[in-house]
Amino acid sequence: MLAFLVQRIGQAILVMFVISVISFAIRDGLGDPLREMVGQSVSEAEREQLREDLGLNDPFLVQYVRFAGNAIQGDLGNSYFYGKPTMDVIMEHLPATLELVIAAGLMIGFLSVPIGVYAAIRPRALLSKFFMGVSTVGISIPVFLTAIVLIQLFSIGVTVSWFPSDTGWGQWLNDFFSTDGGMPSYGRGELTHLFGSWHSNFFTWNGLLHLLLPAVSLASIMLPLFIRLIRAEMMEVLQSDYIRYAQAKGVSPRRIHFLHALKNTMLPVITVGGVQLGIMVAYTILTETVFQWPGVGLMFLEAITRSDIPLIVAYLMVVGLIFVITNTVVDLIYGLVNPTVKLTGKKA
Amino acid sequence: MKRLLTAFMSCVVMAGAAPLASAAEANKELKMAYDADPISLDIHEQLSGGMLQLSHMNFDPLIRWTKDLEFEPRLAKSWERVDDKTMRFHLREGVKFHSGNTLTSEDVKFTFERLKKSQDYKAIFQPFSELKVIDEHTFELITKEPYPLVLNTATYIFPLDKAFYTGTDKDGKDKSAISKQANTFASRNQSGTGPFKVTSRQQGVKVEFERFEDYWDQDSPGNVGQIVLTPIKENNTRVSALLSGGVDFIAPVPPTDLDRIKNDPKTNLVTMSGTRIILFHMNQERVEAFKDKRVRQAIAYAINQEGIAAKIMKGFATPAAQLSPEGYQGHVDSLEKRFDVEKAKQLMKEAGYEDGFTISMMAPNNRYVNDDKIAQAVAAMLARINIRVDLKTLPKAQYWPEYDNRAADMMLIGWHADTEDSANFYEFLTMCVDAESGTGQYNAGNYCNPELDKLVQQANVETDTAKRTEMLQKVEKGLYEDAAFVPLHWQDLAWASKENVKIEPILNVMNFPYIGDLVVE
Numbered sequence: 001m002l003a004f005l006v007q008r009i010g011q012a013i014l015v016m017f018v019i020s021v022i023s024f025a026i027r028d029g030l031g032d033p034l035r036e037m038v039g040q041s042v043s044e045a046e047r048e049q050l051r052e053d054l055g056l057n058d059p060f061l062v063q064y065v066r067f068a069g070n071a072i073q074g075d076l077g078n079s080y081f082y083g084k085p086t087m088d089v090i091m092e093h094l095p096a097t098l099e100l101v102i103a104a105g106l107m108i109g110f111l112s113v114p115i116g117v118y119a120a121i122r123p124r125a126l127l128s129k130f131f132m133g134v135s136t137v138g139i140s141i142p143v144f145l146t147a148i149v150l151i152q153l154f155s156i157g158v159t160v161s162w163f164p165s166d167t168g169w170g171q172w173l174n175d176f177f178s179t180d181g182g183m184p185s186y187g188r189g190e191l192t193h194l195f196g197s198w199h200s201n202f203f204t205w206n207g208l209l210h211l212l213l214p215a216v217s218l219a220s221i222m223l224p225l226f227i228r229l230i231r232a233e234m235m236e237v238l239q240s241d242y243i244r245y246a247q248a249k250g251v252s253p254r255r256i257h258f259l260h261a262l263k264n265t266m267l268p269v270i271t272v273g274g275v276q277l278g279i280m281v282a283y284t285i286l287t288e289t290v291f292q293w294p295g296v297g298l299m300f301l302e303a304i305t306r307s308d309i310p311l312i313v314a315y316l317m318v319v320g321l322i323f324v325i326t327n328t329v330v331d332l333i334y335g336l337v338n339p340t341v342k343l344t345g346k347k348a
Numbered sequence: 349m350k351r352l353l354t355a356f357m358s359c360v361v362m363a364g365a366a367p368l369a370s371a372a373e374a375n376k377e378l379k380m381a382y383d384a385d386p387i388s389l390d391i392h393e394q395l396s397g398g399m400l401q402l403s404h405m406n407f408d409p410l411i412r413w414t415k416d417l418e419f420e421p422r423l424a425k426s427w428e429r430v431d432d433k434t435m436r437f438h439l440r441e442g443v444k445f446h447s448g449n450t451l452t453s454e455d456v457k458f459t460f461e462r463l464k465k466s467q468d469y470k471a472i473f474q475p476f477s478e479l480k481v482i483d484e485h486t487f488e489l490i491t492k493e494p495y496p497l498v499l500n501t502a503t504y505i506f507p508l509d510k511a512f513y514t515g516t517d518k519d520g521k522d523k524s525a526i527s528k529q530a531n532t533f534a535s536r537n538q539s540g541t542g543p544f545k546v547t548s549r550q551q552g553v554k555v556e557f558e559r560f561e562d563y564w565d566q567d568s569p570g571n572v573g574q575i576v577l578t579p580i581k582e583n584n585t586r587v588s589a590l591l592s593g594g595v596d597f598i599a600p601v602p603p604t605d606l607d608r609i610k611n612d613p614k615t616n617l618v619t620m621s622g623t624r625i626i627l628f629h630m631n632q633e634r635v636e637a638f639k640d641k642r643v644r645q646a647i648a649y650a651i652n653q654e655g656i657a658a659k660i661m662k663g664f665a666t667p668a669a670q671l672s673p674e675g676y677q678g679h680v681d682s683l684e685k686r687f688d689v690e691k692a693k694q695l696m697k698e699a700g701y702e703d704g705f706t707i708s709m710m711a712p713n714n715r716y717v718n719d720d721k722i723a724q725a726v727a728a729m730l731a732r733i734n735i736r737v738d739l740k741t742l743p744k745a746q747y748w749p750e751y752d753n754r755a756a757d758m759m760l761i762g763w764h765a766d767t768e769d770s771a772n773f774y775e776f777l778t779m780c781v782d783a784e785s786g787t788g789q790y791n792a793g794n795y796c797n798p799e800l801d802k803l804v805q806q807a808n809v810e811t812d813t814a815k816r817t818e819m820l821q822k823v824e825k826g827l828y829e830d831a832a833f834v835p836l837h838w839q840d841l842a843w844a845s846k847e848n849v850k851i852e853p854i855l856n857v858m859n860f861p862y863i864g865d866l867v868v869e
Contacts, residue, residue, distance in 0.1 A: 031745025037528045039395035039468040041766055041776065043786050044752070046467050054529065081387065082551055083531045092550075148584060155592035185588045186381075187554070187578055292580045292589075294553040302552065302581065305714065307745040 005328070012324040019320045020071065023313045024064050031307040033080050054080070067313075076317070077310035081303070086314035088197075090296060094318075095198040096188060097284050097295030103201075103215035104280065108223050113262075116230025120238065121257060132231075135224030143283060147217040147290040154213060157181025184210045186292040214291040221283060222276055229272060233265040267338055274330030278323040374559045375573040376868040378849070380597040381586050385555055385579035389546065390534035391506060392526050395468035395766065397859055404860045405557065405575075406446075407506035407540035408564075410437060410456070411499060415856050417675045417768065419499050423451065423507060423541065432494040432811060437502070439485040443564040445509040447539040453487040458510035458524075460489075466526050471786070472501060472766060475808075493809045496816055500767045509539035543568070543864030544575060554578045563864070570865045587844075590615060596849045596868070599861070601842035603664040603717060609844045618852050619842045621666040622859075623673045624764040625773070626716055628709075628726060628834040629793035635707055635757045638793070642699040644831035649692035650733045651726060653685050657837050660721050665837035670824050671763075671773040673838050675857075677813070678770025678820035683828050692733045704734025710756035711739070712747040717839055723760055726834070751792060759792045762839065768858065770820045774804045778832050795832045 033056075034047050051057055055066070067077060076086045119128040152158060160177040163170035189210035191199035201207035237243065238261055246256050285297035292298070296315060303311040386402040387394060403409070410424040421427075424437040443451040460479040463469045475495045480488045489498055513524045513534060523533040538546060541564065544557040557575035578595065580586040583602040589595045591612060601609060601617065609617045630638040630647065637643045653667035669685045672678035696702055711723035720741040727737035737758075742750065751759055765772035780796035781788035787801070800823050807819040827833070841859055845851045848869040854862045 029746070031743065031747075032749045033745070035745065035748040037394070039766075040763075041395070041471050041789075042468055043471065043789065044783070050467070050528065078529065080529060083388075083527075083529055083535065151585070151588045151592070155594070156588055157592075181592055183592070185592045185594055186580055186585055289582055290585055292578065292582065292585050294550075299552065305743065305745060 004331075008324065008328045012321060015320045015324055016317045019316050020068070020313060021064070023316050024060070024067065027307075027309045027313075030304065030309060030312065033307040033309060036306040036308075037080060076314040079303075079308055079311040079314075081306050081308045081311070086311050089299065089311060090314060090318055092197045093294060093296045093299045095200070096293060097281065097288070097297060099201050099211065100214055100218060100284055100287065100293060100295060101277065101280050103211050104218040104222070105277065107215060107219040108226055111219075112223055112226035112230055116227045117234055117257065117262065117265075119227065119231040120234035123235070131227065135227050138220055138224035141220070142286075143217055143221050144286050144290050146220045147213070147287060150213050150217055151185045151290070153179050153181075154183040155181050155185035183213055185213070188294060214287050214293050217290070218280065218283060218287045222280060225276070226269065226273070229269055230265060233268055234261060237261045237264050263337070267334070270330060270333055270337065274326050274333075278319075278326050281319060281322055374571045376571050377574045377576070378572045378597060378863070378866065378868060379576045379578070379595040380599075381578050381580040381589055381595045382599055383579065383581055383583075383586065385552060385577060387551075388535040389538045389549070390526060390532060391508075392462055392466040392469060393528060393535060395466075395472075400858075400860055403506045404542070405544045405863055406538055406542040406546065407508075408443075408542050410502045410505045410507070412503055412862075413768065413856060413858055413860075417857070419503075424502070427499070427502075429811075430488065433491045434488050435498045435502075436482070436486065436488045439487070440564065441485055443541050444562045445512065445539045445541055446545045446560055447509050447512045448562075449509050449511050449539070451507060451541055452484045453481040455507045455510045456487055456505065457481050458513070459505055459508045462508065462513075462524060462526070463505065467528070469504065472504060476501070494811050495809065496807070496811045496813070497767050497769055497771075500769055503768075507541065512537075512539040543570060552579060565864070568865045569867050570863070572863060572866050572868055575863070590844055590846070593846070597843070597845040597851060599843040599859075601844045603662045603842075606662065606664065606842065614847050615844055616847060616849070616851060617842065617844045618855055619664070619840055620855065620857055621673070622839045622841045623676075623768070623857055624716075624762050624839045625668060625671050625673070626665075626719075626722065626760065626762045626836045626839060627668075627671075627777070628758050628760050628836070629777075629791065629795075630834065631754060631757050631759070631793055633794045634754070635705075637699070637701055637705055638757070640699045640701075641830060642695045643701060645686075646692040646695035646699070646701075646733055647730065647735070648831045648834055649686045649688050649695065650729050650735075651834055651836070652687045652729060653836055654687065656722055656725055660718050660725055661837065661840075664717070664840045664842070666840060667837050668835040670828055670835060671777065672770040672820070672824055676765075676768070676770045677817045678773075678824045680821050680824050680828075683824070689732055696733050702734070704736065706736040706738065707757040709737045709739045709758040709760075710747065710750055711741050711760035712744045713741040715744040715747065716760075716762045719760060719762075722836060726758075726836075751790075754792050754794070758834075761790055761792065763790065770824065771804055771807055774800070774823055774827075778827055779804060793833055795830070797826065797830060797832070800826045 034051055038047060038050070055063060070077060078084060079086045079089050082089045115131050119131055122128055157179050160174050163173045165171050165174055187210065188201055188207065190204045190206035191201060192203040192207065194200050201211045243256060243261055246260060284295060285301055287293065288295045288297035289301055300312070300315045303315065384398055386398055391399055391403045391407060408422045410422060411419045412422050414420045423440055423443060425440045427435055427437045430436050439451065439453060445451060457479045464473050475491050475493065476489060477492045478490050480490060482488060489502070491498065515523050517523050517533040521533065525532045526534065543560055543563050545560050546555060547558045548556045555577045557577070559573045580589060586598050587602065587605045587609065590598045606617065609615050630644055632638045657663065657665040657667045667685055669683045670680060696704065709723060709727060711719050713720035723739055723741060727739045730737050740756070751761070763773060763777055775787050776790045778791060778795055779787040779801050780798065781791050781794060803819050803823050807816050810816040810819065841857065843851055843855055850867045850869065851861065854866050
């Protein structure tokens with residue numbers, strides 16, 4: 001176990017080293033950060049002076065060694081735009097992103113398991129077919145489109161007049177398809193302070209309302225995937241010998257499905273889930289932009305338009321670290337759920 | 349006893365109500381969304397639209413522009429010219445800063461000196477030699493040479509609280525320091541005389557303001573008590589926030605959504621012809637043909653400004669044939685848009701370029717409204733006179749270094765004159781490139797006409813408005829005749845609000861909404 005962790009820490013360091021070199025190497029292609037810092041009529045000489053002060057004129061290697069030296073001591077530099085340490089900036093924005101991911105994760109967890117299991121047990125039921133159809137649509141719609149449609153429907157509202165409104169049924173149908181709107185369409189709303197830089201959406205009604213639409217859009221990419229995954233795995237498990245034996249023995253279907261079958265179904269789901277969780281952090285960039293959700297995704301996108309290089313490098317390193325950590329945790333959980341799995345480095 | 353108490357209470361209420369009626373009804377909350385939030389609380393850190401908008405909320409200028417580009421007294425209640433180089437100002441009395449200090453000439457002097465140190469402002473204040481304090485409420489602005497734009501420049505002086513910004517902070521650093529990278533005292537703390545003060549600020553998330561209870565301008569009709577400013581960069585989201593009732597006031601409004609907002613009965617839309625010119629430079633050092641005036645004119649004749657404004661900008665632009673928008677001294681009414689393809693072809697033939705040539709073109713793709721689409725249209729129009737264009741569009745962060753290197757034969761730029769004066773256009777865009785004096789810094793055409801330059805320099809020391817206007821108009825005509833650049837349009841401005849938020853009276857072409865005077869019903 002210890003050897004396994006040490007190995008993973010080594011991997012994390014390697015990943016972060018590679019990310020820092022790559023992102024440092026492309027920094028010249030990201031443009032000139034000075035332009036976002038000064039007004040249009042500032043002279044070239046003034047800009048050159050500022051560039052010198054920031055150390056942007058030094059050769060690549062000098063800059064990288066300076067950066068790496070500070071990074072080893074835990075200092076990832078100062079953001080040009082925010083004028084404070086990049087880690088502080090990221091820590092201020094990270095809770096918003098994590099809460100969004102948690103909310104979407106909870107939605108996926110609570111919806112995909114029952115729907116997936118149901119679709120596996122009753123593959124021919126009308127409801128199953130409906131869920132499968134919807135999930136195909138869900139996979140194929142890009143997340144920002146989902147977000148814009150959600151805003152139009154639930155924040156702005158839609159008035160439908162497809163049906164003749166002078167007839168009773170037409171009016172009823174028009175009303176049925178029209179929406180009132182009123183849901184918050186941007187930002188985080190009312191927050192509760194937990195600790196440090198962590199302000200939470202989960203403890204006020206207003207905060208939860210603000211969280212709903214962004215979380216639904218973010219969940220919309222992963223939810224169909226998980227429903228299909230669980231359904232496929234479950235169907236396979238239901239064919240296996242031990243399930244048939246249990247059925248023959250007269251064990252109640254509920255016990256078979258939810259105790260014996262589900263446990264084995266969840267193994268691959270956990271693996272995929274861990275990887276997808278990391279990907280979801282990346283997907284938040286789109287969701288956060290559309291909903292002006294002040295998390296790291298939005299921060300990253302703005303850092304790119306401003307070519308705030310220290311912040312870009314720090315963000316990429318932090319996301320790299322999150323990927324390594326989630327994968328490590330997944331592997332640990334995997335070992336707990338399935339005792340036959342051996343962690344690398346552990347003596348058999 | 350009870351009756352006595354009631355009588356007493358009503359007396360108190362009456363006594364309290366009288367002064368309240370005129371000023372303190374400012375209790376409306378305003379939620380607004382701009383495309384960006386102020387980068388700092390230090391208004392001298394950057395000269396940009398966003399920072400000036402903040403300056404007009406938390407500070408007051410000595411004088412400010414009205415809707416029709418006239419000067420309106422603010423903290424300076426009057427002024428007079430003493431001699432060619434001296435302008436005397438009289439400060440309003442009894443004006444309080446947010447800290448409780450009283451405004452005096454010393455504060456203005458302190459501000460002036462700080463402006464001269466600011467990297468972004470020092471160029472604008474370069475013509476001034478000193479600010480001389482006469483007494484507590486009188487001071488003089490003295491220029492090195494006779495200077496016609498003293499009042500224009502005075503709109504940039506937003507007095508800071510000298511006592512508040514003097515001394516050292518808890519880290520031992522000078523409180524008045526200006527820095528673009530470090531966290532300074534001034535970038536976190538503010539004390540101005542303006543109608544609002546910041547109560548909380550989370551960069552990139554939101555800024556909250558509260559009305560300053562001792563604000564000097566008791567006659568202002570403004571009744572906004574609290575403001576929440578949220579930056580919403582994404583156009584769609586900003587418009588949705590207004591349509592869904594999440595915010596009361598948004599700017600800018602993207603051209604694609606103008607109709608949507610106009611057709612919504614619950615919202616107001618205000619548009620104005622702007623002063624930011626969009627143009628192409630033709631680089632004479634890179635392309636031999638551009639040295640020929642006929643070729644430059646041919647290009648000017650090939651471009652359909654009206655078409656671009658109507659089709660690409662959806663009417664959200666004012667087609668231009670010159671740099672100076674209407675209302676500026678250099679504006680010449682008689683200059684017409686040239687669009688005439690036959691004439692263009694003929695000029696190309698005369699110049700010996702009937703078969704055309706190939707050029708490179710660059711434009712940003714996220715700096716100005718529809719900048720990349722404009723460039724595509726111009727490239728297509730040039731193809732009709734056999735000029736083949738190799739177009740490249742870039743994000744602004746990457747575009748400006750290319751622009752500094754003059755990396756393409758034709759390059760797009762938009763320009764807004766910081767001084768709201770024609771001469772600023774010429775100094776930066778069309779005067780001969782001279783690193784020493786800094787003229788022609790953005791003249792990516794390397795166009796150079798010493799005669800016109802001389803006129804601009806004369807205009808810069810001419811304090812007689814009529815004479816100066818004549819000079820500037822002569823320059824504008826000269827540039828037109830030379831086809832020194834390809835003018836396209838002035839970008840329009842647009843704001844939108846909920847029906848009950850009366851934004852129309854407080855908006856202006858400089859895009860500094862005077863929110864202190866905003867009335868919410």
